[in-house]
Amino acid sequence: MHENQHNVFINGVEARIDTIEYKSIEGNDEPKEIKDSQNLELIEFNNETFILKVHRTVNFIPSSMFQLDIKILIRFTIDEEKTMKNFKNYEEVKEYVDNKKIDFFNNVPIGSSLSLLIAQISSTFGSQPIILPPNIDGDR
Numbered sequence: 001m002h003e004n005q006h007n008v009f010i011n012g013v014e015a016r017i018d019t020i021e022y023k024s025i026e027g028n029d030e031p032k033e034i035k036d037s038q039n040l041e042l043i044e045f046n047n048e049t050f051i052l053k054v055h056r057t058v059n060f061i062p063s064s065m066f067q068l069d070i071k072i073l074i075r076f077t078i079d080e081e082k083t084m085k086n087f088k089n090y091e092e093v094k095e096y097v098d099n100k101k102i103d104f105f106n107n108v109p110i111g112s113s114l115s116l117l118i119a120q121i122s123s124t125f126g127s128q129p130i131i132l133p134p135n136i137d138g139d140r
Contacts, residue, residue, distance in 0.1 A: 008083050008086075012076075013077070014074070016072070019069070019070070020071075020121075023066060025063055034060060035060065036132055040105055041055070042098045043073075048077065049075055049076060052073070052074045057070075058132070065127075115133065118132055
């Protein structure tokens with residue numbers, strides 16, 4: 001079977017907030033740049049499900065206002081029967097999922113919910129909301 005014919009079929013997606021940490025930072029310096037980083041990690045895999053951990057941080061350069069750190073867990077339910085027609089074994093499926101985790105994340109609306117959550121938290125007490133893109137590009 002050709003590599004480009006591989007496909008993992010998903011039956012369902014569930015997401016939950018793992019942690020939110022907000023730290024107010026006292027400072028007189030006006031922020032010149034918003035620095036956000038996002039990391040995706042495959043933290044669990046079995047023949048029925050896999051879990052991605054999304055870790056997103058928001059802070060400022062120079063350090064001021066606040067620092068925000070959010071972790072979300074996304075559980076994907078695999079259609080085992082359809083998926084295993086495309087792979088030799090589960091290790092191959094796991095490797096594929098790990099290599100394509102950005103695609104899995106970008107194809108569900110969790111990124112939009114995360115972006116909205118950051119905007120709501122950052123707009124607290126009359127501040128301007130910080131609106132970040134919902135998707136992850138390949139460089140993150």
